[in-house]
Amino acid sequence: MSSDSSCLSFSDEEVQNPNIHSIDHSLDAIEDQLSSIAFNSSIDEETPSVANNHHEPVTNGSNNEIQTEMRRNSFGESNNNASVADDIQEHRNNSSSGGELLDSVQSQRVPGKRHIHEDDASMSWRERKKHFFVLSNSGKPILSRYGDEHKLAGFSATLQAIVSFVEDGGDHIKLVRARKHQVVFLVKKPIYLVCISCTEEPYESLRGQLELLYGQIILILTKSVNKCFEKNSKFDMTPLLGGTDLVLSSLFHSFSWNPATFLHAYTCLPLPYATRQIAGAVLQDVAESGVLFAMLMCKYKVVSLVGAQKAVLHPDDILLLANFVMSSESLRTSESFSPICLPRYNPMAFLLAYIYYFDNDTYLVLLTSSSDSFFHLKDCRILIEKVLAKSNVLSEVQRSLSEGGMRVENLPSYPSTRSESLLHLNESRPATVPQDRLHESVSSIGGPAGLWHFIYRNMSLDQYVSSEFSSPITTHRQQKRLYRAYQKLYASMHDQGTGPHKTQFKKDDDYVLLCWVTQDFELYAAFDPLANKGLAIRICNRVCQWVKDVENEIFLVAGTPFTW
Amino acid sequence: MASRRRMLLKVIILGDSGVGKTSLMNQYVNRKFSNQYKATIGADFLTKEVQFQDRLFTMQIWDTAGQERFQSLGVAFYRGADCCVLVYDVNVMKSFESLGNWREEFLIQASPSDPENFPFVVLGNKVDVDGGNGRVVSKKKAKAWCASKGNIPYYETSAKEGTNVEAAFQCIATNALKNEPEEETYFPETIDVTGEGRQHRSSGCEC
Numbered sequence: 001m002s003s004d005s006s007c008l009s010f011s012d013e014e015v016q017n018p019n020i021h022s023i024d025h026s027l028d029a030i031e032d033q034l035s036s037i038a039f040n041s042s043i044d045e046e047t048p049s050v051a052n053n054h055h056e057p058v059t060n061g062s063n064n065e066i067q068t069e070m071r072r073n074s075f076g077e078s079n080n081n082a083s084v085a086d087d088i089q090e091h092r093n094n095s096s097s098g099g100e101l102l103d104s105v106q107s108q109r110v111p112g113k114r115h116i117h118e119d120d121a122s123m124s125w126r127e128r129k130k131h132f133f134v135l136s137n138s139g140k141p142i143l144s145r146y147g148d149e150h151k152l153a154g155f156s157a158t159l160q161a162i163v164s165f166v167e168d169g170g171d172h173i174k175l176v177r178a179r180k181h182q183v184v185f186l187v188k189k190p191i192y193l194v195c196i197s198c199t200e201e202p203y204e205s206l207r208g209q210l211e212l213l214y215g216q217i218i219l220i221l222t223k224s225v226n227k228c229f230e231k232n233s234k235f236d237m238t239p240l241l242g243g244t245d246l247v248l249s250s251l252f253h254s255f256s257w258n259p260a261t262f263l264h265a266y267t268c269l270p271l272p273y274a275t276r277q278i279a280g281a282v283l284q285d286v287a288e289s290g291v292l293f294a295m296l297m298c299k300y301k302v303v304s305l306v307g308a309q310k311a312v313l314h315p316d317d318i319l320l321l322a323n324f325v326m327s328s329e330s331l332r333t334s335e336s337f338s339p340i341c342l343p344r345y346n347p348m349a350f351l352l353a354y355i356y357y358f359d360n361d362t363y364l365v366l367l368t369s370s371s372d373s374f375f376h377l378k379d380c381r382i383l384i385e386k387v388l389a390k391s392n393v394l395s396e397v398q399r400s401l402s403e404g405g406m407r408v409e410n411l412p413s414y415p416s417t418r419s420e421s422l423l424h425l426n427e428s429r430p431a432t433v434p435q436d437r438l439h440e441s442v443s444s445i446g447g448p449a450g451l452w453h454f455i456y457r458n459m460s461l462d463q464y465v466s467s468e469f470s471s472p473i474t475t476h477r478q479q480k481r482l483y484r485a486y487q488k489l490y491a492s493m494h495d496q497g498t499g500p501h502k503t504q505f506k507k508d509d510d511y512v513l514l515c516w517v518t519q520d521f522e523l524y525a526a527f528d529p530l531a532n533k534g535l536a537i538r539i540c541n542r543v544c545q546w547v548k549d550v551e552n553e554i555f556l557v558a559g560t561p562f563t564w
Numbered sequence: 565m566a567s568r569r570r571m572l573l574k575v576i577i578l579g580d581s582g583v584g585k586t587s588l589m590n591q592y593v594n595r596k597f598s599n600q601y602k603a604t605i606g607a608d609f610l611t612k613e614v615q616f617q618d619r620l621f622t623m624q625i626w627d628t629a630g631q632e633r634f635q636s637l638g639v640a641f642y643r644g645a646d647c648c649v650l651v652y653d654v655n656v657m658k659s660f661e662s663l664g665n666w667r668e669e670f671l672i673q674a675s676p677s678d679p680e681n682f683p684f685v686v687l688g689n690k691v692d693v694d695g696g697n698g699r700v701v702s703k704k705k706a707k708a709w710c711a712s713k714g715n716i717p718y719y720e721t722s723a724k725e726g727t728n729v730e731a732a733f734q735c736i737a738t739n740a741l742k743n744e745p746e747e748e749t750y751f752p753e754t755i756d757v758t759g760e761g762r763q764h765r766s767s768g769c770e771c
Contacts, residue, residue, distance in 0.1 A: 138644020153624035164637055
């Protein structure tokens with residue numbers, strides 16, 4: 001990272017809404033909302049690169065199905081008794097009240113699969129804002145985020161028929177738009193993944209989420225599962241995913257709070273440089289004794305990680321692994337040795353993971369390819385635990401967890417007279433004050449010039465840092481809305497048709513959003529909707545300066561043993 | 565233990581257009597019949613939960629269109645089927661003569677692992693029409709054909725009156741279940757990182 005900061009400045013031509021790369025052909029209706037998908041109009045490719053593959057509208061259908069109350073899904077042309085889509089109310093997404101921060105938000109969620117008695121005939125099922133389905137290429141359901149997979153067998157068959165119909169024309173289906181709904185397909189033969197959403201998230205984001213869902217399944221099963229289908233096309237994969245409801249529901253949930261899911265970068269727990277060095281050094285020792293990857297994690301954040309030789313851990317693998325470990329209750333209670341596949345490292349085969357929780361939040365993952373190394377890894381863990389305890393790393397981790405990281409209220413003014421340590425800043429606050437009380441005591445809302453929140457992504461390190469949520473972004477609903485706004489911003493900045501873009505200044509009812517993308521970093525900042533543009537730009541420069549000043553504490557930087 | 569889990573059976577219904585495939589399915593699933601003919605376009609899918617031999621399973625019924633113009637989707641639709649139901653109209657000779665073609669076509673497109681023993685069921689539908697006076701395919705003839713194709717079970721049905729529909733589908737379920745493959749242990753490989761790169765061997769290593 002170069003020390004001279006490039007400055008963000010806007011000439012008067014600002015990029016407002018740079019992409020809005022819309023799909024103007026839309027499937028007129030997913031008839032009767034989701035239960036009966038009928039082909040009425042044309043499907044269009046999302047990516048213009050596949051230009052010559054337009055589907056002609058199929059319009060000679062004149063029949064409507066026999067009306068029955070039973071689950072009936074049809075595939076084919078049919079008259080479309082429109083209307084339904086608009087009747088669906090968006091009322092889900094109940095945010096609970098209170099000024100809770102991210103961590104507490106996660107604890108409010110009831111984990112595991114819910115609403116298992118629903119099917120595509122239930123109104124409640126149809127009203128869900130975001131569905132995920134996994135099915136085999138024979139149309140047999142594998143999993144559904146909501147509802148009973150077996151009762152959704154007809155629906156699964158319909159999805160398979162749609163995929164097949166398009167493939168029969170020598171094409172690939174990616175997206176169907178039906179009014180407020182987007183139906184996004186990801187074909188990973190012999191497995192099909194489908195998301196149906198009315199959340200207005202960009203296509204790229206939804207597709208990215210399907211990729212992660214596929215990755216999570218691969219993490220649990222490896223791609224060898226494909227061989228089962230080759231051997232027997234009737235193969236039912238569902239039993240192999242038994243007991244993973246919590247893992248998958250936790251992943252679905254992370255799509256609405258964890259920026260790592262769209263940034264494809266990981267984040268570190270803020271720690272004094274020396275503390276992280278100690279952790280890195282002991283992990284390095286272990287890695288030299290036959291461990292492929294050694295990771296010390298605190299919840300979804302990295303404390304330190306080390307890879308043997310030239311082995312590189314992809315941020316998506318870190319995300320999926322952390323999700324797996326965090327959501328598998330049984331891993332918390334004892335040391336475990338479990339087969340795990342890292343889809344970005346090698347999707348074909350298992351590694352073995354030794355997993356051990358030092359406390360409620362902090363855990364160690366040692367990955368190896370040797371299935372008889374449990375006792376060796378256990379010894380490694382004992383060694384690591386000793387070092388971490390002796391040098392107070394674990395207590396530092398707990399302290400950081402309770403104090404939080406960068407706060408917009410603490411953004412220094414430059415030239416700064418303050419200490420350049422982030423942790424020192426937080427130390428000056430009484431650590432015991434609950435977060436919400438702390439916000440009340442801040443007289444002005446947010447940071448200087450109406451800065452509410454930011455995310456900074458360091459490109460060369462594949463890491464990001466996100467400021468703590470503070471007033472007025474305090475409720476789950478507000479945080480999710482901001483998350484979605486960032487997600488949209490990210491997609492528009494990286495749009496393949498019109499992008500990539502360097503800067504974007506966007507104002508709407510909720511926020512002023514500022515995004516700045518360079519070779520070295522990306523900055524996403526949210527301000528009060530009344531924020532002054534010039535001032536906001538100056539603040540962004542200060543944020544970048546601040547991040548650089550404290551980068552040794554918020555990032556796992558070069559110089560630690562894990563280098564790319 | 566594995567046998568306790570819920571099973572899903574994919575059942576494909578094939579036959580010339582107008583023989584009553586959709587009506588049979590509707591009679592079975594919904595106990596309803598409509599005299600009005602509406603051609604199926606593409607395919608219709610119905611599901612029915614069935615308690616059978618102390619097990620709960622779901623029938624995923626693929627009611628395909630009889631028209632030629634939808635046949636190109638065969639491979640995709642037939643893949644992974646657990647049972648195939650061939651339907652003809654006892655009052656239309658041509659629909660009976662087509663059975664052979666439908667069967668061949670299915671076996672080619674679905675390419676099941678053991679085509680000899682793949683479960684089929686043949687249904688001679690519309691036995692109620694004209695009190696059976698318009699009938700052109702005799703029971704004997706149909707049974708002989710079924711016997712020649714490896715003893716395919718045969719039922720004479722009336723989707724309109726519901727005759728034999730339940731029994732026919734019971735048989736479909738039985739046959740589909742009989743064909744259930746042995747559960748195999750899922751055992752993927754473990755990465756071997758000894759050599760360079762990533763080879764896939766099941767042996768461990770010390771790296």
